[in-house]
Amino acid sequence: MALFTLQVSFCLVSALITYGLGIYVYAKSPSSTVNRLFLAATLTATYWALGEFFLWQAAGYEGVAFWLKASSFWTLAVAFIVHFVLAFTGHPFAEKKNRGILVAALYLPAVLFALIEIFTDRIYTVAFDPVAGYVYLPVQTDLLCQTETAFIILVMLFAASVSISSWRRAQPGPIRRQNRLVSAGIAAVIGFGSLSGAVLPALGIHAPNLVFIGILVFSVVIAYAVHRHGLFVLRPETAVPEIIRTIPDGMILADMNGGIITANASAANLFGVAEADLPGRSVASLIPPAAYAAIMAAVTERGRLSDREAVLAGQGETVVSIAASIVQDPDGGNAGIVLIVRDITDRKAAETALRIANEKISLLTQLTRHDIGNLVTALSWYLSLIAEERTGPQSDACLASAIEVTEKISRHLAFSREYQEIGVHQPAWQPLEALIADAVGSLPDDGVSIVSSVAPVEVYADSLAAKVAYNLLENAIRHAGSLTRILITTEEQPDGSLVVAFDDDGGGVRDEEKEKIFTYGYGKNTGLGLALTREILAVTGIGIAETGTEGAGARFEVRVPDRAWRRPGEKGV
Incomplete structure (x- = not known):
């Protein structure tokens, strides 16, 4: 009696452990096919074990018959275990293209036998044993029972052989140990299942199904393999589909004629196609013709292409880098082409900004060297005059001129320090409201009302963008005479660009000076502020112009291209 109680307890314990283990494994990687199959196997095994437990708790014929029928779909547990082993070892039958064969050879027979068990007594029947009470017995003389037994034995032996073969093929290391442990677990299920399915009934012994002892052993072995040897972590046989699905770069597998066989979600997002x-x-329908022709020519001639840049049609200014390689079949023939497509728009924008900045720094170096050279020549001349005629009538004027020249040199050097920072740091997305607030906070309080009414957007600009707002505001305050108010607004244009306008109520700018005020050295003060402003903006393709009316106030319009501004949360550049 104690042995009987222990055997029944194994059913319940097995149900609880397999259920918990299945949930744990599934939670490690819900998207993994192997993990999902393991969950299916453990859940059906739990269902089977609970049915067996309640069957042996039933007191009469009706109870035993009910739970016998209720647990008829135990055959699906076997099907899922076999499918799990095939997927785990990377067997060809587990591939998507062979799914129909797997369903026909494994799942349909399992469901068919379950339905036969529900609606007939030709496979299992309820009988009375003087010692054990009501029990269920296999109808060993019926062809259907014999067929089901043969089916279960064959598929489990097939799973065991696949697992053992994978174990023997694996190189020494964690993968080999994982396969060995899985094989041992399968062997335990087969061994204890054979005892209850064939050996004990042949000896006339009626007891709870010992297969659950095997399932319990299998669960313990799997748990050990998970903890000690990293089972269900990415493995060579099962990792590739998961990696392809999750990599951020677009991946396309095409035949030799360029017809797409499969692609991942990143490629779909990149090309804007489901x-x-x-x-x-x-x-060829996704990338420009010239790029496609170059790719096909390269892979045909050399077998691979490491980097080909292209601008995607219909995707604005999205720039991609495409790598391609020939995929060979087992016989060494060309089977297709794999393409890796990477979005390099941000990188190209940074490269362009850096190139422009270097060009402008080079120009500045030439201009500064020329201007400071002239100023130093003038300074030397004034100092020479002073040295020759220290007390003469022109000495004071020469001294004043020398001091003025020295101040100009100082201003040129200060401008150079600011200018050399342009493009040093990669442009970044910056909140427009914060840029303006920083600029306003840096200005002295001189009674001018500054009202900012800009949209909550971000602009892609050089790190000195705050200097732009400051220069425009400071320039207006310095030169606008009776200025009392500055209004800053934004307006989206039909072409997608954004205009940030700085309007004041001062005297305005004469028409003939509207462009000159942005040139190097022009102006009443240093002649450098607005020139610096234009150069900072130009790093990321932002333009600026004065569009106000003389006598009615100045208006500086900063025009931001559609790729250089965005609303928070949107993707740009």
């Missing part, structure tokens, strides 16, 4: 719509399309 993932399901990519198979069957031509690669």
Whole structure:
């Protein structure tokens, strides 16, 4: 009696442990096919174990018959275990293209036998044993029972052989140990299952199904493999589909004619096409003709291409880098082409900004060297005059001129320090409201009302962008005479650009000076502030112009291209 109680307890313990283990494994990687199959196997095994437990708790014929029928779908536990082993070892039957074969050879027979068990007594029947009471017995003389037994034995032996073969093929290390442990677990299930399915009934012994002892052993072995040897972590046989699905770069597998066979979600997002719509399309429909021709020529001639830049049609200014390589079949023939597509728009924008900055710094170096050279020549001349005629009538004027020249040199050097910072740091997305607030906070309080009414947007600009707002505000206050108010607004244009306008109520700018005020050295003060402003903006393609009316006030319009501004949360550049 104690042994019987222990055997029944194994059913319940097995149900609890397999359920918990299945949930744990699934939670490690819900998107993994192997993990999902393991969960399915453990859940059906739990269902089977609970059915067996309640069957042996039933007191009469009706109870035993009910739970016998209720647990008829135990055959699906076997099917899921076999499918799990095939997927775990990377067997060809587990591939998507062979799914129909797997369903026909494994799942349909399992469901068919379950339905036969529910609606007939030709496989299992309820009988009375003087010692054990009501029990269920296999109808060993019936062909259906014999067929089901043969099916279960064959598929489990097949799973065991696949697992053992994978173990023997694996190189020494964690993968080999994982396969060995899985094989041992399968062997335990087969061994204890054979005892209850064939050996004990042949000896006339009626007891709870010992297969649950095997399932319990299998669960313990799997738990040990998870904890000690990293089971269900990415493995060579199962990692590739998961990696392809999750990599941020677009991946396309095409035939030798450029017809897409499969592609990942990143590629679909990059090209703005639904993932399901990519198979069957031509690669040539997604990338520019010149780039496609160059790729096909390179892979045909050399077998691979490391980097080909292209601008995607219909994707604004999205720039991509495409790498491609020939995929060979097992016989060494060309089976297709794999393409890796990477969005390098941000990188190209930074490269362009750096190139422009270097060009402007080079120009500045030439201009500064020339201007300071002239100023030093003038300074030397004034100092020479002073040295020759220290007390003469012109000495004071020469001294004043020398001091003025020295101040100009100082201003040129200060401007150079600011200018050399342009493009040193990569442009970044910056909140427009914060840039203006910083600029306003840096200005002296001189009674001018500054009203900012800009949209909550971000602009892609050089790190000195705050200097732009400051220079425009400071320039207005310095030169606008009777200025009392400055209004800063934003307006989106039909072409997608954004105009940031600085309007004041001062005297305005004469028409003939509207462009000159942005040139180097022009102006009443240093002649450098607005020139610096234009150069900072130009790093990321932002323009500036004075569009006000003389006598009615100045208006500086900063025009931001559509790729250089965005609302918070949007993707830009």
